[in-house]
Amino acid sequence: MTEPEDPQVRNLDARSLRGLAHPLRMQLLDALRFGGPATASQLAERLGESSGATSYHLRQLAAHGFVVDAPERGKGRERWWQAAHQGLRFDDSLLTHTDPVVRGAADMYLHEVATAQIRNLSTWLGSRAEWPEEWNRAWDMSSATLRLTPELxxxxIAKLHAVVDTYRELAVEDDSAAHVRIHTHLFPIETD
Known part of the structure; x- marks a missing residue:
């Protein structure tokens, strides 16, 4: 399926994937994409890591173009980082790349994405009592099993993505709004 080009979405290739495919780097990038600009020390505290580790991995992300300086935030020696893009697009051909290092990085990347999505859901389930009642009525955790061909x-998938895209245009900036995470998973399963 060919996706339309979006300057806010980074297409992962073999080189950039090798630069991103590390659990802490992926967490750092997500923290900057969803939490906004931050320093290595702030990210270290948020993620329970050392500032040395976050500094090193932020520099690696910068070398591969995933993060950039946020100079309007920095004062003196304090270095602020921000995400260079708001989304990532994974090319399935990376899973069958001729280089086994790329295949391994692709597999690790997908497993880390799945882990992060489970962590998002678990965080919501653990903190939902802290949210207003209207948010406790406006969430979903559902599943369905359908018998479909790969083409269907x-x-x-295309229709689900199209529906989500229509809501991007409806984003609101009032006090009742919050960032809403949407995870979709479609994959075949074995049944008895």
Whole structure:
């Protein structure tokens, strides 16, 4: 399926994937994408890491173009970082790349994405009592099992993405709004 080009979405290739495929780097990038600009020390505290480790991995992310300086935030020696893009696009061909290092990085990347999505959901479940009642009525954790061909599955994926895209245009900036995470997973399963 060919996705339209979006300057806010970074297409992962073999080189950039090798620069990103590390659990802490992926967490740092997500923290900057969803939490906004921050220093290595702030990110270290948020993620329970040392500032030395976060500094090193931020520099690696910068070398691969995933993060950039946020100079309007920095004062003196304090270095602020921000995400260079708001999204990432994974090319399935990376899973069958001729280089086994790239295949391993692709597999690790996908497993880290799945882990992060589970962590997002677990965080919501653990903190939902702290949210207003209207948010406790406006969430979903559902599943469905359908019998589809690969072609129908691709069609369903495209339609789900199209629906989400229509809501991007409806984003609101009032006090009742919050960032809402949407995870979709479509994959075949074995049944008895």
């Amino acid at each position: 599955t691709e069609e369903l």
